[in-house]
Amino acid sequence: MSNSKPIRRIAVIGTGVIGASWAAQYLAKGLEVIATDIAPDAEATLQKFVKSAWPALERLGLSPGASLTNLKFTADLAEAVVGVDLVQENGPERLDFKQKLYKQLDELLPPDVIIASSSSGIKMSDIQSGVTSHPERCVIGHPFNPPHLIPLVEVVGGVKTSEAIVQRAIAFYKSIGKKAVRLNKEMPGHVANRLQAALAREVYYLVAEDVVSAADVDDALSWGPGLRWGIMGNMMLNHLAGGTGGIEQALRGLGGPMAAWWKTLGSPEMTPEFQHKLIDRVQAEVGSRTIDELEAERDELLIGLLELRNKRLETATSQKVAAE
Numbered sequence: 001m002s003n004s005k006p007i008r009r010i011a012v013i014g015t016g017v018i019g020a021s022w023a024a025q026y027l028a029k030g031l032e033v034i035a036t037d038i039a040p041d042a043e044a045t046l047q048k049f050v051k052s053a054w055p056a057l058e059r060l061g062l063s064p065g066a067s068l069t070n071l072k073f074t075a076d077l078a079e080a081v082v083g084v085d086l087v088q089e090n091g092p093e094r095l096d097f098k099q100k101l102y103k104q105l106d107e108l109l110p111p112d113v114i115i116a117s118s119s120s121g122i123k124m125s126d127i128q129s130g131v132t133s134h135p136e137r138c139v140i141g142h143p144f145n146p147p148h149l150i151p152l153v154e155v156v157g158g159v160k161t162s163e164a165i166v167q168r169a170i171a172f173y174k175s176i177g178k179k180a181v182r183l184n185k186e187m188p189g190h191v192a193n194r195l196q197a198a199l200a201r202e203v204y205y206l207v208a209e210d211v212v213s214a215a216d217v218d219d220a221l222s223w224g225p226g227l228r229w230g231i232m233g234n235m236m237l238n239h240l241a242g243g244t245g246g247i248e249q250a251l252r253g254l255g256g257p258m259a260a261w262w263k264t265l266g267s268p269e270m271t272p273e274f275q276h277k278l279i280d281r282v283q284a285e286v287g288s289r290t291i292d293e294l295e296a297e298r299d300e301l302l303i304g305l306l307e308l309r310n311k312r313l314e315t316a317t318s319q320k321v322a323a324e
């Protein structure tokens with residue numbers, strides 16, 4: 001199998017929330033996209049989404065050749081994968097669905113085509129278990145919503161995935177400006193969703209116990225640690241929390257109290273009553289604001305932060321080049 005085959009044409013399978021956003025991202029990077037979905041209104045919905053995402057992508061910088069005209073749609077799976085270099089699969093998050101689809105794809109595709117799944121939490125070992133010919137080209141390429149704006153892609157193979165494919169997937173995502181993070185082991189929920197789940201457990205607990213309102217817990221996150229997390233992660237921030245003594249100092253000072261708090265963290269059951277309580281609290285926070293308004297607010301600030309981070313990256317790169 002060739003390791004150097006350039007990736008120019010992508011099949012996007014499933015054009016719901018994630019597939020439509022991936023399609024916009026790939027088009028903005030100058031790639032050809034052939035999308036497929038079984039929903040009757042899928043093509044129109046996809047076109048509408050991609051057009052609405054385009055101004056933000058223009059603002060962040062289109063790659064040479066990027067055009068909305070590079071998007072094609074077919075409801076026929078076999079037709080969608082003809083001549084593609086990579087498949088980005090975004091079908092429903094069900095193991096039986098994915099297992100069946102991967103068997104079909106394996107039969108349809110030449111062996112050097114990568115099949116990447118956006119799955120949020122299903123292990124590739126489970127998805128590829130029934131793939132007989134070339135399971136080694138199946139890999140998780142898990143984005144964060146919305147993939148056309150959020151750079152993170154988690155890459156992890158299953159037991160039958162080859163190291164070469166993991167490397168090719170990482171190189172490809174990096175080549176289009178994504179922040180590819182490699183997982184050395186499969187975990188349910190990968191890494192970033194596990195982090196979200198750990199935090200959500202405590203957020204839900206605190207809200208359900210009426211320790212804090214939904215609006216205040218959201219402020220506590222987005223005006224506090226969340227601002228820092230948009231810049232650096234937990235490990236590096238803990239290093240800074242120790243002052244000149246760094247992480248060693250931080251763990252000496254905070255390690256004991258933090259371990260004591262761990263013992264008091266909530267472990268709520270996801271009962272219908274618990275869910276109703278959370279829904280009530282969030283509705284009180286949302287008030288009359290629509291989903292569209294909230295999404296527009298999120299995306300505007302997100303693009304501003306991405307522009308700032310990209311500028312910083314460019315400055316750092318040009319300083320490095322000048323020093324060499």
Ligand SMILES: NC(=O)c1ccc[n+]([C@@H]2O[C@H](COP(=O)([O-])OP(=O)(O)OC[C@H]3O[C@@H](n4cnc5c(N)ncnc54)[C@H](O)[C@@H]3O)[C@@H](O)[C@H]2O)c1
Nearest residue numbers: 014015016017018037038039090091092093118119120145
């Ligand atoms: N929503 C998120 O925040 C998020 C984030 C990262 C990853 N993911 C993952 O991305 C995948 C898709 O999630 P989503 O939120 O976009 O779901 P979704 O329900 O919005 O989209 C799924 C799409 O798949 C289509 N579909 C169903 N059967 C099909 C078939 N046989 N062929 C082609 N298309 C078919 C559906 O019509 C639908 O449009 C899941 O694996 C999910 O875990 C979701």
